[in-house]
Amino acid sequence: MTTSKSRLLSATTAAALLLASPAAAETLVVSWWGFNGDKLNEFIVQPFQEQCECELVFETGNNADRLNRVQIRGGAGVDVIYLSDSFAQIGVEAGLFQPIDRSLVPNIDGLYEMAQNPHGEFGPAYTIGRVGIVYDAERVTAPITQWEDLWRDDLANALSLPGITTTAGPMVVMIAGEKAGTDAFEDADPAFAEIEALRSNVVTNYNTGSEMINLFSTGEISVSLAQDFALGQLQQAVPSIVWAELEDGDIATLNTVNIPTGAANVELAHEFINFILDPERQALLARNGVDAPVATAVDLTEEEAAQWTYGDGMIAGLQRIDYTQMNAAKTAWIDRWNEVFGM
Amino acid sequence: MTRFAGWILSLPATALVALFLVLPVGATIAATFADPLGITALYEAFFTSGFRRTVLWRTLEIALITTFFSVIVGFFTAYVVARASGRVKSLLIIAAVFPLLTGVIVRSFAWLIILGRNGILNSFLQWTGLTDAPISMLYTQGAVIVAMVYLFVPLMILTLVGVLENIPEDVIQAATSLGATPAAVFRQVVFPLAVPGLIVGAVLVFTGSFTAYATPALLGGERQMTMGTLLHQQAMVSFNWPGASTVAAIMVIVTVAVVLLMTRMARRLNPMAT
Numbered sequence: 183m184t185t186s187k188s189r190l191l192s193a194t195t196a197a198a199l200l201l202a203s204p205a206a207a208e209t210l211v212v213s214w215w216g217f218n219g220d221k222l223n224e225f226i227v228q229p230f231q232e233q234c235e236c237e238l239v240f241e242t243g244n245n246a247d248r249l250n251r252v253q254i255r256g257g258a259g260v261d262v263i264y265l266s267d268s269f270a271q272i273g274v275e276a277g278l279f280q281p282i283d284r285s286l287v288p289n290i291d292g293l294y295e296m297a298q299n300p301h302g303e304f305g306p307a308y309t310i311g312r313v314g315i316v317y318d319a320e321r322v323t324a325p326i327t328q329w330e331d332l333w334r335d336d337l338a339n340a341l342s343l344p345g346i347t348t349t350a351g352p353m354v355v356m357i358a359g360e361k362a363g364t365d366a367f368e369d370a371d372p373a374f375a376e377i378e379a380l381r382s383n384v385v386t387n388y389n390t391g392s393e394m395i396n397l398f399s400t401g402e403i404s405v406s407l408a409q410d411f412a413l414g415q416l417q418q419a420v421p422s423i424v425w426a427e428l429e430d431g432d433i434a435t436l437n438t439v440n441i442p443t444g445a446a447n448v449e450l451a452h453e454f455i456n457f458i459l460d461p462e463r464q465a466l467l468a469r470n471g472v473d474a475p476v477a478t479a480v481d482l483t484e485e486e487a488a489q490w491t492y493g494d495g496m497i498a499g500l501q502r503i504d505y506t507q508m509n510a511a512k513t514a515w516i517d518r519w520n521e522v523f524g525m
Numbered sequence: 526m527t528r529f530a531g532w533i534l535s536l537p538a539t540a541l542v543a544l545f546l547v548l549p550v551g552a553t554i555a556a557t558f559a560d561p562l563g564i565t566a567l568y569e570a571f572f573t574s575g576f577r578r579t580v581l582w583r584t585l586e587i588a589l590i591t592t593f594f595s596v597i598v599g600f601f602t603a604y605v606v607a608r609a610s611g612r613v614k615s616l617l618i619i620a621a622v623f624p625l626l627t628g629v630i631v632r633s634f635a636w637l638i639i640l641g642r643n644g645i646l647n648s649f650l651q652w653t654g655l656t657d658a659p660i661s662m663l664y665t666q667g668a669v670i671v672a673m674v675y676l677f678v679p680l681m682i683l684t685l686v687g688v689l690e691n692i693p694e695d696v697i698q699a700a701t702s703l704g705a706t707p708a709a710v711f712r713q714v715v716f717p718l719a720v721p722g723l724i725v726g727a728v729l730v731f732t733g734s735f736t737a738y739a740t741p742a743l744l745g746g747e748r749q750m751t752m753g754t755l756l757h758q759q760a761m762v763s764f765n766w767p768g769a770s771t772v773a774a775i776m777v778i779v780t781v782a783v784v785l786l787m788t789r790m791a792r793r794l795n796p797m798a799t
Contacts, residue, residue, distance in 0.1 A: 246761050246764075250760075253764070272764070339661060347762035385663075385664060386663070386746035387746060387747040387748075388746075396637070400642065400643055402641060513763065516758075516762075516763055520576045520747075520750065523747045523748055524579070524747055524748065525575070525576060525579050
């Protein structure tokens with residue numbers, strides 16, 4: 183064997199041993215959106231890496247893309263996955279997540295009740311939000327005060343709805359059902375008749391928050407449905423945008439954390455979930471504009487809470503969605519929605 | 526041994542193409558015939574849906590119109606470029622391919638700025654007094670076609686310039702000296718000789734516009750859903766992989782059929798073209 187060959191063999195063996203070492207196994211793979219990267223790095227990634235003496239590795243993308251990747255890999259490749267509640271429910275129903283061992287996540291007990299177990303024994307919510315109506319007060323003269331206002335004649339060719347495949351999209355069908363006086367889950371026909379009637383008000387539908395912000399800033403639309411996390415960016419782009427105070431209440435959205443069935447580092451995943459649910463961490467994230475808190479011990483000033491879904495009063499007034507029912511209906515709704523907007 | 530040298534040399538590339546292109550596409554198409562409800566169940570589901578049929582015809586329509594306008598604009602631009610000389614030719618080629626230096630997303634976004642309610646075109650129309658309020662131009666089929674033509678014309682020009690440059694000046698002069706009018710020279714000499722380039726360009730444009738995703742998504746939105754955006758919705762959002770495979774298979778079949786049709790047309794126009 184030549185010297186160079188033996189060196190190469192030694193180097194390869196050393197590399198293989200290094201990769202197989204226990205230190206390399208202490209890696210936690212987190213799948214999340216990747217928004218607020220710098221802040222997440224400062225308030226979650228760095229402090230947790232110091233605490234666990236491990237390394238965090240990330241997979242980023244939107245809900246559907248990331249859940250799809252986990253599904254394709256049969257639940258493997260990721261230790262913790264952040265998802266909105268509607269997509270988390272899809273994962274639960276597909277058998278992609280494992281139950282949470284609550285003895286390893288004591289901070290769950292300190293959360294609002296609706297955040298503790300939104301999908302039964304699976305992952306908790308780490309933040310809460312709401313879906314409501316936003317509008318440009320300079321272009322919409324009469325204030326919007328209820329969901330039914332979306333059908334108003336003065337909003338012709340001024341509205342963008344969230345696409346049916348987004349988190350908030352199917353909520354439009356429910357709202358339309360309520361306007362028709364029926365339950366869209368039991369009979370979708372009246373709801374879709376109302377959506378057909380709404381069509382003349384719709385310019386286009388959006389699939390991402392940034393798309394919706396662009397539609398406002400380019401003047402294409404003056405009204406939309408939005409999640410509250412987008413409000414800050416929206417008002418930066420168009421200062422005259424306001425969040426409508428709806429008599430019939432906004433709709434709650436919960437973002438959850440789950441551990442996929444094929445997670446390689448289950449214990450560390452539990453430790454990570456407990457870390458992000460710690461009241462001090464939750465307060466830090468809320469005060470720095472990252473996420474609304476779900477830990478009841480978090481006490482925010484009025485100014486700090488202004489942008490968030492926060493406080494017993496506001497949270498009690500939110501409408502809740504049954505995602506088991508919604509996901510069961512969603513496939514048929516997607517086709518019907520496409521027939522209204524895509525023909 | 527030398528008889529097999531060519532085969533042996535091309536074996537690695539052939540194996541790579543088979544492994545990474547033919548096999549996945551073949552597997553995708555094969556999967557569409559393996560539905561538990563029957564061999565053609567997925568195709569029946571596709572073609573019995575009015576919405577999906579609309580999406581297919583719309584995509585075909587957009588691709589054909591885009592190809593038509595790209596051929597017209599590209600041919601005459603390429604003709605001017607091919608006939609230019611020296612520095613002018615270099616400048617014209619740089620101008621023609623300049624859009625290719627930016628990505629598809631950027632070029633599509635440019636049209637969002639041009640066609641928007643507060644965009645350049647609406648501002649101009651109102652400034653001239655031709656309109657007194659903004660016109661909704663985005664999220665229409667026209668917006669998608671305009672942007673696609675803009676995307677693909679440079680490809681057409683690049684394909685045709687080489688072909689038109691290779692038409693000998695002697696041939697044109699000979700036709701002229703025999704009494705052919707400029708129109709006759711174009712119709713009977715230049716055009717038939719340019720057919721091979723036209724077909725290559727048209728195939729590139731058609732396949733590109735028929736399978737496009739980003740531009741229809743940005744400028745057409747949900748109201749102008751195409752096969753590309755439908756495929757994305759089925760695979761990445763609805764988690765309906767059999768449905769997505771069917772859309773992909775139909776896209777492959779339609780593309781191949783249209784390419785064969787174009788080749789046939791080319792043979793009619795110029796038997797030596799292909």
